[in-house]
Amino acid sequence: GTGSAAAVPINADFDIAYVTPVTLGTPPQTLQLDFDSGSSDLWVFSSHLPTSQIRGQQIYAPNKSSTAKLLDGHSWSITYGDGSGSRGNVYTDNVTVGGLTVGSQAIECAQQVSSSFTTEDHIDGLVGLGFSTLNTVSPKSQLTFFDNAKSNLDSPVFTADLKYKQAGTYDFGFIDEAKYTGEITYVPVNSDPGYWTFPSSGYAVGSGNFTASSISGIADTGTSLVYLPTAIVTAYYRQVQGATNSRSYGGYVFPCASTLPTFTFGVGAARFTIPAAYLNYAPVTPGSATCFGGLQSSSGVGINIWGDVALKAAFVVFNGGNPPTIGWAAK
Numbered sequence: 652g653t654g655s656a657a658a659v660p661i662n663a664d665f666d667i668a669y670v671t672p673v674t675l676g677t678p679p680q681t682l683q684l685d686f687d688s689g690s691s692d693l694w695v696f697s698s699h700l701p702t703s704q705i706r707g708q709q710i711y712a713p714n715k716s717s718t719a720k721l722l723d724g725h726s727w728s729i730t731y732g733d734g735s736g737s738r739g740n741v742y743t744d745n746v747t748v749g750g751l752t753v754g755s756q757a758i759e760c761a762q763q764v765s766s767s768f769t770t771e772d773h774i775d776g777l778v779g780l781g782f783s784t785l786n787t788v789s790p791k792s793q794l795t796f797f798d799n800a801k802s803n804l805d806s807p808v809f810t811a812d813l814k815y816k817q818a819g820t821y822d823f824g825f826i827d828e829a830k831y832t833g834e835i836t837y838v839p840v841n842s843d844p845g846y847w848t849f850p851s852s853g854y855a856v857g858s859g860n861f862t863a864s865s866i867s868g869i870a871d872t873g874t875s876l877v878y879l880p881t882a883i884v885t886a887y888y889r890q891v892q893g894a895t896n897s898r899s900y901g902g903y904v905f906p907c908a909s910t911l912p913t914f915t916f917g918v919g920a921a922r923f924t925i926p927a928a929y930l931n932y933a934p935v936t937p938g939s940a941t942c943f944g945g946l947q948s949s950s951g952v953g954i955n956i957w958g959d960v961a962l963k964a965a966f967v968v969f970n971g972g973n974p975p976t977i978g979w980a981a982k
């Protein structure tokens with residue numbers, strides 16, 4: 652089988668995250684979930700949450716689904732890189748994404764969410780697309796939607812075609828040739844950390860020379876920006892008039908009117924260029940003349956992250972075969 656669903660930016664002014672409609676249970680309950688290759692829990696706002704923690708989000712009510720089953724004695728708790736988190740209990744139920752259905756998928760029902768989830772009313776939960784080793788359900792960890800679907804997929808892959816300020820798609824089980832140009836360059840994935848970790852072959856700032864250097868990082872649909880080693884990031888902002896690394900704003904900022912160079916990264920012999928517009932990410936506060944960069948240092952993060960700012964410059968194949976690989980193509 653196959654599936655195909657839209658990835659819709661949740662904010663009209665800048666691409667902070669993308670959500671995809673997912674139907675759960677019988678009769679179907681549809682929630683807008685953030686597909687996240689950087690984690691491996693499928694969790695949802697639920698009827699088990701205190702109403703004080705719900706602010707407009709859609710919820711999943713397992714007791715309204717004839718096919719929901721409590722996973723007795725199981726719980727989950729997750730904390731993300733940005734400090735947000737959630738926890739709760741676990742049911743299994745049918746989950747459908749873009750025509751692709753998984754029966755008895757673990758649906759982690761939130762009983763508590765951190766304030767940043769409560770205030771983000773466009774995200775009703777997450778679908779983890781990382782490796783199932785990262786799943787936080789205890790005492791028995793659960794499989795991701797992709798891992799559960801894999802044996803029924805025409806091909807054990809999902810693809811991300813994220814777009815700048817417009818809807819893109821997540822496809823499951825097939826590679827849509829109409830979504831990319833040229834060849835797909837595949838490189839090995841190290842799944843041991845549980846992320847889609849792959850080697851990049853180097854970078855260039857604007858029209859400057861390409862610097863060959865092996866950079867290990869994760870392809871992460873759930874992270875808004877790109878986080879790379881400080882040496883690369885300082886080389887980039889040296890080319891931006893008025894750029895400073897602001898402690899108060901937590902990263903590199905510059906006058907919104909500044910001309911930004913593009914940023915090119917290598918995957919094997921292939922080269923992908925992130926347009927300047929993607930790197931002029933957003934005003935630090937609405938209407939400010941100071942803007943926050945889409946490329947930031949990974950020194951405070953601990954790993955290099957190729958987030959949405961990079962992913963939307965390419966068509967990316969997450970190949971869950973044995974061994975896993977990741978493919979990048981222009982579009």
Ligand SMILES: CCCC[C@H](NC(=O)[C@H](Cc1ccccc1)NC(=O)N1CCOCC1)C(=O)N[C@@H](CC1CCCCC1)C(O)(O)C(F)(F)C(=O)NC
Nearest residue numbers: 667668687689690731732733735771871873874875876952
């Ligand atoms: C700097 C290190 C990574 C930070 C990363 N978060 C982000 O990138 C959040 C995402 C977000 C979207 C909408 C509303 C609120 C937050 N954006 C963010 O911090 N910013 C601040 C900088 O400007 C851009 C927006 C993260 O934790 N990503 C998680 C998944 C997100 C968690 C919060 C809700 C949205 C999904 C991740 O799973 O991808 C992870 F891999 F980073 C992770 O923590 N895995 C365990």
